[in-house]
Amino acid sequence: MTDLATLQREDRRLVILRTLAEDIDYSLNTSILQTVLAGYGHGVARDVVDGDVQWLAEAGLVTVETLTGGRVTVATLTGHGLDVSQGMARHPGVRRPRPGA
Template identity: 35%
Template sequence: MSDFLDIMRQHARLIVLRALAAEPNYSHNDGMLLDIAKSFSVDRGRDFLRNEIRWLENVGAVTVRELGGAWIVTATQRGVDHAERRIVLEGVRRPSAGG
């Protein structure tokens, strides 16, 4: 089970980074990111996603600010670089070559 959960976490982290990288301001709130993750069949709840966002923050891939109970998550250059295949962040699924 831990292998599956690890794969799920890596996939969720990539979903977050790719969603943020696709936005002009590199930002989304955690509710939108949760909906995006669900659309990719990563439906483990807000606590799961927030844990993965915090993990990304700890490795310098995103910043988080809280606003009225919501989290505003913004990709850093490091996070965008991973999403666009310029660097590899260990612990984050690698984006496919086709986009």
């Protein structure tokens, strides 16, 4: 059985990918992602969001750009990240979306 922390982490990563997929240019900063995550029941600190975004970047699911002297981090969805967000591809560490969701 998977522990609660793992389930939460995998779901946060899916929410991030799906949120980026909804944006017109597939890019959002971590401040906005933190607010969206809270709306989905994941009220977490910014460093947790930054850690998830960095993990997604290392996995090739997003790219990361740092702006304004390192104060703003912007995540941009990759093609593979879009496939994972839609359930067309799987990636360990990211929850797979439910059918029709």
